[in-house]
Amino acid sequence: AQRVTQPEKLLSVFKGAPVELKCNYSYSGSPELFWYVQYSRQRLQLLLRHISRESIKGFTADLNKGETSFHLKKPFAQEEDSAMYYCALKNQAGTALIFGKGTTLSVSS
Amino acid sequence: DGGITQSPKYLFRKEGQNVTLSCEQNLNHDAMYWYRQDPGQGLRLIYYSQIVNDFQKGDIAEGYSVSREKKESFPLTVTSAQKNPTAFYLCASSINAGNTGELFFGEGSRLTVL
Numbered sequence: 001a002q003r004v005t006q007p008e009k010l011l012s013v014f015k016g017a018p019v020e021l022k023c024n025y026s027y028s029g030s031p032e033l034f035w036y037v038q039y040s041r042q043r044l045q046l047l048l049r050h051i052s053r054e055s056i057k058g059f060t061a062d063l064n065k066g067e068t069s070f071h072l073k074k075p076f077a078q079e080e081d082s083a084m085y086y087c088a089l090k091n092q093a094g095t096a097l098i099f100g101k102g103t104t105l106s107v108s109s
Numbered sequence: 110d111g112g113i114t115q116s117p118k119y120l121f122r123k124e125g126q127n128v129t130l131s132c133e134q135n136l137n138h139d140a141m142y143w144y145r146q147d148p149g150q151g152l153r154l155i156y157y158s159q160i161v162n163d164f165q166k167g168d169i170a171e172g173y174s175v176s177r178e179k180k181e182s183f184p185l186t187v188t189s190a191q192k193n194p195t196a197f198y199l200c201a202s203s204i205n206a207g208n209t210g211e212l213f214f215g216e217g218s219r220l221t222v223l
């Protein structure tokens with residue numbers, strides 16, 4: 001079965017603290033994983049994808065096939081990082097994305 | 110101004126009525142999608158279309174219907190058969206079926222059934 005699990009509904013951290021948003025997946029074969037972000041009053045948008053191995057706004061995510069995880073990390077959280085974050089997996093047919101339930105990140109000063 | 114436009118933003122419907130949500134894109138994208146977003150449920154796929162005049166059911170297609178007569182348009186009809194239609198609906202597009210990981214989203218339509 002293809003599935004994306006984000007175990008935390010809400011993650012609250014202080015400004016400057018490290019952030020790790022957890023994402024685990026279930027998939028047969030080589031998965032393609034993504035992180036999407038939705039800031040307040042803005043559209044849902046792509047943050048990063050694992051195949052690019054990029055860092056966007058200080059966030060990185062590494063695919064760990066052994067642990068079937070794709071956690072999103074940032075060493076020093078900023079208040080503007082407060083948003084809803086969704087982990088997503090391309091389905092087996094390659095035709096659409098399967099999304100997790102999302103994690104709300106709240107960064108306070 | 111390129112992008113995806115969904116209308117209406119807010120819609121109220123009485124039980125037993127069908128309602129159609131509009132989704133238009135001027136990005137020249139081949140593929141389009143409809144997701145439903147419920148609190149604590151994330152996004153769930155309703156229907157998708159990889160090309161004009163073709164569409165497939167997603168995970169929760171029951172009670173919904175779509176059409177794709179034009180490349181830029183992918184309207185969603187919520188029928189009276191949908192048992193729990195009150196939700197936030199998101200339309201998205203991607204350049205083509207091969208780039209389904211990079212979705213561009215609309216602002217959404219909130220449907221409330223009274």
